Amino acid sequence: MKFTKLALSASLILLCLTSQASDNEKRPHETVTPNFxxxxxxxxxxxxxxxxxxxxxxxxxPSHHHAKSAFIYAFVLEGEIRSSVDGSAPRIYKAGESWYEDPGAHHTVSENASDxxxxxLLAVFIVDTGDKQLTVPDGQ
Incomplete structure (x- = not known):
């Protein structure tokens, strides 16, 4: 089964839309741009x-999980990102640094470390081909 541009757009739009829901509406949200x-x-x-x-x-x-099949590699392109996965202590990753998330991981902190x-960051997902929703905010 080949992916089309429509499928790419649909999957990544879901990623964008689901990542917009937040318990803290006063903070600016991230922007997700499809890449590949x-x-x-x-x-x-x-x-x-x-x-x-x-x-x-x-x-x-917002705090979230990804598709249960998703193995994720995150690489910081610019600035500094504070991240915590599966209850680890939050860590600041600088440009050029990276981390990964195992399938089913709980990403509790994902934010810009700068005011x-x-x-x-570049997020790379290895995921089951049929998975449509890549990011699910907590509570959904």
Whole structure:
């Protein structure tokens, strides 16, 4: 089954829309920009999806889980990102640093560590090809 641009758009729009729901509506939200999507030819049933996540100063994502099949690699492109996964102590990752999230991980903190400068990261998902909703805010 080949992915179309429509499927890419639909999946990443869901990523964007679900990441907008937040218990803290006063903080600026992240912006998610679709980057790449492709079935992995030598791993049947798996696809790679990438997106650039941009946080304005003081920006944050709500606490969330990703698709249960999703293995995620995050690489900081610009600025500093504060992140905590599965109850780990929050850590600040600077441009050039990275982390990963195992399938089913709980991402409790994902935010710009700066009050004055933007931050960006590249999120790389290895996910079951049929998964449509990549991000689910807590409580949904």
């Amino acid at each position: 999507m492709r079935e992995i030819p030598n791993i049947p049933g798996k696809s790679m999806i990438t997106a650039v996540v941009t946080y304005p100063p003081k920006g944050a994502s 004055s400068k933007p931050a960006r």
